[in-house]
Amino acid sequence: MxxxxxxxxxxxxxxxxxxxxxxxxxxxxxxxxxxxxxxxxxRTVDDKGQPAEDGFDLGASWYWPHIQPAIGELIAELGLSSFTQNTDGDVLFERMSREPVHRFSGMRQEQASRRLVGGTARLxxxxxxxxxxxxxxxxxxxxxxxxxxxxxxxxxxxxxxxxxxxxxxxxxxxxxxxxxxxxxxxxxxxxxxxxxxxxxxxxWMAPHAKFFALYERPFWRDDRLSGTAQSMVGPMVEIHDATTSSGKAALMGFIGVPAAQRRLIDEETLVKACVGQLGRLFGPLAAKPQVTLLKDWATDPLTATEADVASxxxxxxxxxxxxxxxxxxxxxxxxxxxxxxxxxxxxxxxxxxxxxxxxxxx
CATH class of the missing domain: 3.50.50.60 (FAD/NAD(P)-binding domain)
Structure with a gap:
């Protein structure tokens, strides 16, 4: 005892x-x-999905120090470093599958999202x-x-x-x-x-799933794209540049398929659909990631209950x-x-x- x-x-x-x-x-x-x-x-992991000191955040990632002083104070107290989420470049919008992808000029954010150098697990x-x-x-x-x-x-x-x-x-x-x-x-x-x-x-996070596609370099920036995209087609509804501060290139998306429906889809099919969507949005290079990562928090029994899956x-x-x-x-x-x-x-x-x-x- x-x-x-x-x-x-x-x-x-x-x-x-x-x-x-x-x-x-x-x-x-x-x-x-x-x-x-x-x-x-x-949870911060490397390209093999293992815990890492410099990796990709499968869960919490962003914070906003100007409107969330509590987390900013703790990060400063612990001596951790941060960097601004990349938003430089144009934003893509996918409204319907039979329409071409729309491209809009990116808007400067006054309260920019920030990420921890190395990943949130540093905290x-x-x-x-x-x-x-x-x-x-x-x-x-x-x-x-x-x-x-x-x-x-x-x-x-x-x-x-x-x-x-x-x-x-x-x-x-x-x-x-x-x-x-x-x-x-x-x-x-x-x-x-x-x-x-x-x-x-x-x-929070229980009904959601995050998908990562890892690349040799952030090629979308060459085309003056921010890596940000929104879609009404799916399977991802929101996509962002997830490149680390050390330059490990990635795109990350929140999957819009409800948790209950995801149970009916095998992981291989879902991953294939996500990669296909990135190809539609960002071109042929996006359709050939080196590695993909998928974290479905609704399948984590130490996070989600049946109530979270339902709604x-x-x-x-x-x-x-x-x-x-x-x-x-x-x-x-x-x-x-x-x-x-x-x-x-x-x-x-x-x-x-x-x-x-x-x-x-x-």
Missing amino acids: ITCDVAIVGGGLSGLYAARLLRKASIDVVLIEARAHLGGRI INALTCDMPADRLLLNHRVTEMALTDTEVCLACQSSDGLVETIMARHVIAALPPRLLEATVTFTPALEKTDAVHWRETPT GGHITAANEPWVTGAWQKRLTLAGSETSSQEPGYIAGAIIAARRAVEDVCG
Whole structure:
């Protein structure tokens, strides 16, 4: 059995940042993550789909420091570097399959999107480096939480089937509310209004899929194209230049086929359709990528539930409390979706983590 002051469930950005803040306050923390790696919906990989220090963001990628100061402050605090998302050049628009592709002059963005040098996982790695190994449980999935008079008892099942018990004075659940409600049993039961609130809160990224086509060089720039395209034809509805700061060339697109329909399409067919679309938009060179990557978050059981597959919905900031009743004094939610500002974004994860730590430290 492990004992601690605070157990954090979820090793994504919010959970790791909350752990950092609590440790600075000399509070004993144990962080529990169901995956074999940290980062949650932040995942940076190389051309083989493996974790990389300089790669492509399968999940969260952009941030806007002028309107999201919380994430800008943390990036500066950690000494990380960033660069501006490429938007130089014209934009393409595909309205109907029987029409030619439309080309428009690109518009200068006053609040340009930014990306981290090396990928968003650099943020995760920076937050992880000072986390003691003996207070970090990977491959452990929390299945039950039970209240005692003074603590919370957490049952955690490891990947090899063993069950670990953790006793904590307080729990911070740094994962999507919908996922928490669907995968953890609470004793006593949650208030019905809380359970409904969690269940009806969409999980950011859960219904989405991202496709990457990697190339030897960003040839579209030679034709004064920004790499940005929008399509009403598909399968991708929105495409961007995903070239890294080190020059690894790529185009990335958000697939517009709903998650439920994607289940009926094999990956090879979907990839072929995406490559064909890039060829229509950007020419013959785009139809011959060196490598393709596909991440369908709706198939990730540690991100999405059946409710996310059925309908994604739009995340809005909620004013009502996330936890009431018997659990109110022992449980705090800190997933990005629970943030009072920028819910669902990486900035929201930072804001939610700060609020959770304030709640614990009182």
